[in-house]
Amino acid sequence: MNPNGIILSIVFCSQTVVGVLGNSFLACLFFFMYFIGHKLRPIDTIHAQLACFNLLLLLSKGIPQTMAVWGLKNFLDDNGCTLVFYFQKVSRGLSLSITCLLSGFQAITISPSSSRWAEVKARAPKYIVPTSSFCCITHLLLNIIVFVKVNGTQSSRNRSELHDYGFCSGLEATKIGDALFGAVVLLRDAVFVGLMVFASGYMILLLHRHHKINQYLYVNSLSSMTSPKARATQSILLLVSTFVCFYSLNSTFISFMYFRKPRIWLIQCSGFLSVCFPTFSPFVLISSDSQLLRYCYGLWRKKVPHL
Template sequence: MKANDIILGIVFSSQTTLGILGNSFLACLFIIMLLTGNRLRPIDTIFAQLASFNSLLLLSNGLPQTMATLGLNNFFNANGCIILFYIHRVSRGLSLSSTCLLSGFQAITICPKGSWWAEVKARAPKYIMPISCLSCITHLLLNIIVFVKFKNHQAPRNSSTLPDFGYCSSLKDTNIADVRFGVVVSLRDALLVSLMVFASGYMILFLHQHHKQHQHLYVTNLSPRPSPLNRATQSVLLLVSTFVCFYALNSILISYMYLRKRKLWLMQCSTFLSIGFPTFSPFVLISSDSQFLKYCHRLWGKNAPHL
């Protein structure tokens, strides 16, 4: 085994393990808080869904890629490759949809009470679960075409037909159906990312105006504390910015690979970028939103033994 393969295996395994641990921690924290009767914010429901989808994305992409990099590239048969690719596409779409829902929900939450969004703002928490269920059904049905589109088989790692993963090779018949499917997926991604950027722009404008309106408080108080709503908005902005950065870089790299000949190291870079957001997102939330630390203190502080 080459030294480069060992280094890549360590990088992918560390990235996958770190991401799974972080997302699992958030998901378990929300579940335990609910089971113990604690009240959560409506936005925490979206955080929990995002953590679950990101964990699934890491398991379906980062873990197999790690095994393939270490030389274990014959552990999936044709059906296994198709199922794994299906799970990856579904979890990737759901992660994108959840991030878009997160930014949109927070943008609506910070709307002034007198605006025409006031009625939507009052009902927004009730729409989270229906929208999430509709999104899950849509992605499950949309990606069924994967079972028809791909004919997977095992191939050497230096194969010129290396697919999106690197541990399964796929033979694709380039026909009208494939082109249409690619266009539909690209339009969906572009629409969701555009909505994210629009919502983020609105939140940035809101925070800027809010800072100007309360600027006199910063003069009299040398250490002002932002409101919980502002802190939550800043956390969402940081999370969405992280997603857009990884998504944009990966999209540029994928476009380059389609225009040029695919190479293994480019596909490995693409894998690193594709699982970058699921890996770092839980730590972005934990470090930027103090509410998670309050949840931990409330949970373990209550159950801690008194000496």
């Protein structure tokens, strides 16, 4: 293996291991806190789902691309390759959807109780699971096309008709149906990203108004009404900003890859960017959401007896 291959294998392997550990810790934290009887916040349901879907993306994307960099390009047959690629697409779409749901839910949560959102605010926690379930079913059905478009590396098709993605191959986008499917996916992503940006802007506006009120009242810290909510909102804004940044860069690479045969460096850059958000998101939440740190401390006190 050449020096570049060694560096890439270390980067991809480290990225996957760190991301898997972070998301596994976050998912297990919510799981244990729930089963020991600790009352979780409604938003923690979304955090747990996001950690699970990010973990699925890391396992289906990070591990195969790391093995491909190591030179193991024939370790999956046609069925295995198709399933791995399918779970990549599904988990990527769900990560986008759940991040959008997270930002929207928080925007509703911090909205003034006297506003037009008062009734929606009261009912919002009840719609978290149904909404995420609908997103899950939608992405599972939307990406069925993967079973037609993706083949194993040992596919009998003409190699000139295939895009080589390292461990899988996909047919070139030459048909009208392929262009329509790409347009549907692009529209879906644009809608979710647009909703995230809108919700983030709304939250920033609310925080700015609250800050001005505090200054007017000569209060140096956030009021008791919004202090925890403000910190949670800031963590979600940071999370959404991270997602939009990595998503925008990766979408640019994917656009080139979808309509022409991708070069190896383009595939590697896209692969790296596609798992950056799943890798960093649990650490962004843990470091910026004080409630998650309290969960960790509470779980530690349960396990370690006082002397």
